[in-house]
Amino acid sequence: MTGETKKQEKRDSILDAAEALFARHGYDGVTLRAIAKQAGVDVALANYHFGPKRDLFDAVLMRRAQILNSWRLQALEDVIAKAAPGAPTVEEIIRSYFEPVLKRSQVEQEGWKSYYALIAYVNNSPEWGGKLMTQFFDPLIQRFIEALRMALPAVPDKNLYWGYHCLSGALTLAFAQTGRIDHLSNGLCRSDDLSDACDYIVDFITAGFSQMDEAQ
Amino acid sequence: MTGETKKQEKRDSILDAAEALFARHGYDGVTLRAIAKQAGVDVALANYHFGPKRDLFDAVLMRRAQILNSWRLQALEDVIAKAAPGAPTVEEIIRSYFEPVLKRSQVEQEGWKSYYALIAYVNNSPEWGGKLMTQFFDPLIQRFIEALRMALPAVPDKNLYWGYHCLSGALTLAFAQTGRIDHLSNGLCRSDDLSDACDYIVDFITAGFSQMDEAQ
DNA sequence: CTACAATTTCAACAAATGTTGAATGCGTAA
DNA sequence: TTACGCATTCAACATTTGTTGAAATTGTAG
Incomplete structure (x- = not known):
């Protein structure tokens, strides 16, 4: 259970960061690096979980x-x-x-x-x-x-x-x-x-x- | 008179192109090259007339x-x-x-x-x-x-x-x-x-x- | 025509971007 | 422990970005 939660932790923090930044600056005003930095995570991790940038945006909307x-x-x-x-x-x-x-x-x-x-x-x-x-x-x-x-x-x-x-x-x-x-x-x-x-x-x-x- | 008009022609076409593109894609969704292309003009010309990108955006709003x-x-x-x-x-x-x-x-x-x-x-x-x-x-x-x-x-x-x-x-x-x-x-x-x-x-x-x- | 200034293009720059593949860490089941 | 799969980081890539200085073109006054 703790493992499952831990597993989702960084994934969720990426969604949170993306949500906050997309909301303030729009899709094109946000870089994956800015999201990763705010989430305290490496740049590549967003791509690993969500695929290309556009799919991350959709994931935020869907959530x-x-x-x-x-x-x-x-x-x-x-x-x-x-x-x-x-x-x-x-x-x-x-x-x-x-x-x-x-x-x-x-x-x-x-x-x-x-x-x-x-x-x-x-x-x-x-x-x-x-x-x-x-x-x-x-x-x-x-x-x-x-x-x-x-x-x-x-x-x-x-x-x-x-x-x-x-x-x-x-x-x-x-x-x-x-x-x-x-x-x-x-x-x-x-x-x-x-x-x-x-x-x-x-x-x-x-x-x-x-x-x-x-x-x- | 015709000279004066001609002089403003490319300048205005940059404003027109920037207006249309900024309106559709937002500030960050538009590149100076996209504006220049739509205006039929070299990239550097926007900078010559209006300075940095942000100033061009303001110029469009002001007009x-x-x-x-x-x-x-x-x-x-x-x-x-x-x-x-x-x-x-x-x-x-x-x-x-x-x-x-x-x-x-x-x-x-x-x-x-x-x-x-x-x-x-x-x-x-x-x-x-x-x-x-x-x-x-x-x-x-x-x-x-x-x-x-x-x-x-x-x-x-x-x-x-x-x-x-x-x-x-x-x-x-x-x-x-x-x-x-x-x-x-x-x-x-x-x-x-x-x-x-x-x-x-x-x-x-x-x-x-x-x-x-x-x-x- | 000539000389000069304003306009426009050309070529290139350093920095930043999304994305990728290999390497590393880590939890888990045998 | 050992081995394995998932999660995460590292390092690097090819492009694209805004911007700049020099060159070329155009317009204009003498």
Whole structure:
């Protein structure tokens, strides 16, 4: 058991280092040597465990993707089940999308924060945003939009999709944690306090969707 | 005159190439040789005109920053002046932030689209998002939030700033034009049709801010 | 045309990059 | 202990990187 743990130790430390560095500097801004140095490991070891650089990047993305998806899917299904046979409210649906990722205690750990920043980087990249995000998160998001469609039956799909665009943009920017809002608000808002941000964002986004119904 | 134009020709083609490539691949994902090749120019010429790579990146950012700012500032001041001595509506303010950049005909040109994608890249980057965006766009944004404060006097600043966060995220993601919403909506929404996106986003964001007032 | 300055190319540099194969260390089962 | 397989390091590779100084070209004023 200790042997098994020991065996994975350096492998994991490479993933941790890669996660932190990719999140901050992007794929091309990070060298394998920088990752190895931060992990306290020789350069060649990354290649031994993960193959070429690009595969290491994918491994970092994969590691937490399922966990993250299960958090949100669980919350969404709970909300739907609780409201059955009727439809959940818009606010309940929106909350099920943000709270599982922004209000979880694990998120205080550095690893998840880095991972979120990495997701923000990927989602916003013209190079990978279209493909990679689709691959990982599409099923969940389709389910999520379907729930919104149930709650807002009179609203055209096009409005729902652009609404999701706004929602996704707000979450992505929150994930990035650039510190910009800190400076802009003179410290009133803190981009690293995701739990605090969550309530404000949920209210804002909920209003955006609710208005679609009233406008019909 | 022709001489003067000719003189700037290669210099500008370097800026154009750098803009397009930086926008798609980020700062570290682009080599000076790739820029030079796309510009039809020798590698050393970029260094002659702009100095080190980083300065070229800044030059690309600078080139259109003033123009972009003046578009929006003009629209905002127009809206404020028209409503004086009262306050403009929330929708008018929001519209003055999006329309000047999303509904302008120049935006159909490839140059501006690349520039927008570049802004999205910078704004979302933990490395530069905090500093660079502040440097270029802070005065305008402070003025913009001030206008919102006039229109929503009962709303706490913290809500306004997080509202701006959502607004900025939605715009940033639209700028990035990743093609993600195209795939997600089965072609119903097109991420490269910024003019079409504008109306949906404006309605959504306006509702987000308006709800703050009602919640008081 | 001539002379001079600005622009552009050429050739090359040292440093850094991803990757690889051989060598070494280490835990484990016989 | 011995032998073996996995994990890790070492040393080195061929490329690619940003940058530079000298040469060549072009534009321009006298």
